[in-house]
Amino acid sequence: MENNIVIRNLQEKDIDDLVEIEELCFKTPWTKHSLQKELKNKLARYKVIEKDSKIVAYAGIWFVVDEGHITNVAVHPDHRGLGHGNQIIEALIDECAKSNIISMTLEVRKSNDTAIKLYKKYGFKLSGIRPGYYTDTQEDALIMWKDIEKGEEI
Incomplete structure (x- = not known):
C-alpha cells in the first residue's frame, strides 16, 4: 500500500469529506446529520x-447478530480506478x-455494473431482487450475500 494511504475507522472530523463524496456519488446522498448519527450507532462500523x-x-x-449489512460504499470520483474500491471492501x-x-x-x-463486478470479485452472490427499492428512480436493487469463511481476513 502507498505510504500516504491509511485505512482506519471513521472519525467525527471525517464527516464533511463523507458528505462531499456522498453528493458526488449518489442521486440521493446521505445527509451530514445521518452520517453523524452513524457515529453513535452501536451497530455501525465505518472504514x-x-x-x-x-x-x-x-x-x-x-x-446485526452475526450478519453484516453493508450500508454504503463510495469512492470519490477523482480517485476511482486506483484500487480503493478493493481496499475498502477488503x-x-x-x-x-x-x-x-x-x-x-x-x-x-x-444498473451499477462496476459495483456488481467488485462485489462478485469478493464472493458476493446474487440472491434476490427488491423491485423499486430506490425511491429516487424506482430502480430495482439486487440483493447479494457472501459467507465469511473462518480465517478469511484479507
Missing part, C-alpha cells in the same frame, strides 16, 4: 481511506472476520 489527509473512499456496515471483510460475523449482505442498483 475510510485517507490519502494525503483527505478521505477518498469509505464504506459502512451494520452488525477492510469490511476483515472487520467482519475479526468480529465473528458469518455472512455479509448488501443491496446494489441493478
